[in-house]
Amino acid sequence: MTEPALSPLNALNLYGLIAILRGVLPHEASAIGQVLYDEGFRLIEVPLNSPEPLQSIQTLSTCLPADCLVGAGTVLAPEQVIPLRKAGGRLIVMPHCDPAVIRAAKAAGLVAIPGVATPTEAFAALAAGADALKLFPAEQLGPSTLKAWRAVLHPSTALLPVGGITPGHLADFVAAGASGFGLGSALYTPGLDAAEVAARARDFMAAWKQAHSPRRKRQKTDTAHPGAANSQ
Numbered sequence: 001m002t003e004p005a006l007s008p009l010n011a012l013n014l015y016g017l018i019a020i021l022r023g024v025l026p027h028e029a030s031a032i033g034q035v036l037y038d039e040g041f042r043l044i045e046v047p048l049n050s051p052e053p054l055q056s057i058q059t060l061s062t063c064l065p066a067d068c069l070v071g072a073g074t075v076l077a078p079e080q081v082i083p084l085r086k087a088g089g090r091l092i093v094m095p096h097c098d099p100a101v102i103r104a105a106k107a108a109g110l111v112a113i114p115g116v117a118t119p120t121e122a123f124a125a126l127a128a129g130a131d132a133l134k135l136f137p138a139e140q141l142g143p144s145t146l147k148a149w150r151a152v153l154h155p156s157t158a159l160l161p162v163g164g165i166t167p168g169h170l171a172d173f174v175a176a177g178a179s180g181f182g183l184g185s186a187l188y189t190p191g192l193d194a195a196e197v198a199a200r201a202r203d204f205m206a207a208w209k210q211a212h213s214p215r216r217k218r219q220k221t222d223t224a225h226p227g228a229a230n231s232q
Contacts, residue, residue: 015040015041015042015043015180016160016178016179016180016181016208017040017041017043017180017181017183017204017205017208018043018044018045018093018160018162018180018181018182018183019036019041019043019044019045019183019187019188019201020045020047020073020093020162020182020183020184020187020188021033021044021045021046021047021050021056021188022046022047022049022050022073022074022184022185022188022189022190023047023050023051023189023190024046024050024051024056024188024190025051025052025056025190026051026052026055026056026059028194029046029055029056029059029060029063030059030060030063031194032188032194032197033059033060033063033064033068033070034063034064034194035194035195035197035198035201036197036198036201037064037065037068038198039198039201039202039205040201040205041068041201041205042067042068042069043068043069043091043180044060044064044068044069044070044071045070045071045072045073045091045093045182046060046070046071046072046073047072047073047074048072048073048074048075048076048080049074053072054072054083054084054087055087057070057071057072057084057087057088057089058087058088060088061087061088061089061090062088069090069091069111070088070089070090070091071084071089071090071091071092071093071110071111072084072089072091072092072093073093073094073095073182074093074094074095075092075093075094075101075105076094076095076096076098076101077101078100078101078103078104080101081101081104081105081108081110082108084110085108085109085110089110090109090110090111091110091111091113092105092110092111092112092113093113093115093134093182094112094113094114094115094134095115095134095136096114096115097114097115097116097121097122097124097125098114099124099125099127099128101114102114102125102128102129102130103128103129106129111131111132112129112130112131113130113131113132113133113134113160114128114130114133114134115134115135115136115162116133116134116135116136117135117136117137117141119149119152119153122149122153122157123153126153126154126157131158132157132158132159132160132179132180133157133158133159133160134160134161134162134182135149135159135160135161135162136161136162136163136182137162137163137164138161138162138163138164138165138173138181139163139164139165140163141161143172143173143175143176143178144176146159146161146173146176146177146178147176147177149177150176150177157179158179158180159177159178159179160178160179160180160181160182161173161178161181161182162181162182162184163182163184164186165181165182165183165184165186166186167186167203167204167206167207168207170204170207170208170211171207171210171211174208174211174212175211181208183204186200186204187200187201187204188200
């Protein structure tokens with residue numbers, strides 16, 4: 001049965017993990033994309049500094065069901081937007097905050113996720129029409145920065161840490177308010193076969209689900225209110 005197409009914002013809300021396939025080759029894209037889809041990923045980006053990225057994006061957008069949002073990362077200039085859309089891309093991820101690129105993406109009907117590292121950049125990106133914010137590099141910013149941003153940004157703002165994310169510390173960012181993640185070298189590096197990518201994808205999905213488990217949420221509440229557990 002053919003899966004129905006998701007609206008871009010629904011895809012972001014329902015599936016918070018973005019697979020970053022930096023360096024993937026066009027002839028590998030189909031097999032890698034299929035195992036990611038099978039493990040539950042519905043957001044995939046191919047950075048434009050990969051070999052023949054538009055060909056890989058076209059392959060992924062053609063071979064995967066319509067409920068998978070495929071696009072490009074490392075989008076640096078407005079003129080890169082239309083070729084991406086023609087290749088079947090629906091998602092633009094940036095390492096920086098350039099309002100001109102954000103506006104070009106939105107004019108083309110694409111999801112725009114710019115990279116931001118300060119509150120000033122965050123608010124500028126949202127004013128330009130960004131659909132979500134990529135906290136980059138997350139390994140330098142850390143969960144404490146994300147938590148502080150949550151105090152000033154609108155609660156509906158999607159915050160996606162990217163850079164150095166592993167299954168082991170994903171939960172710390174979720175507890176601080178992360179809406180999802182961009183997953184790079186810990187998920188995929190050039191040369192990995194589909195079986196290894198699938199195994200890594202399973203680890204990330206397990207960590208993502210664990211971070212959202214009711215038990216963990218109760219533990220977080222009890223930690224914040226030590227007397228709560230004893231008052232039952």
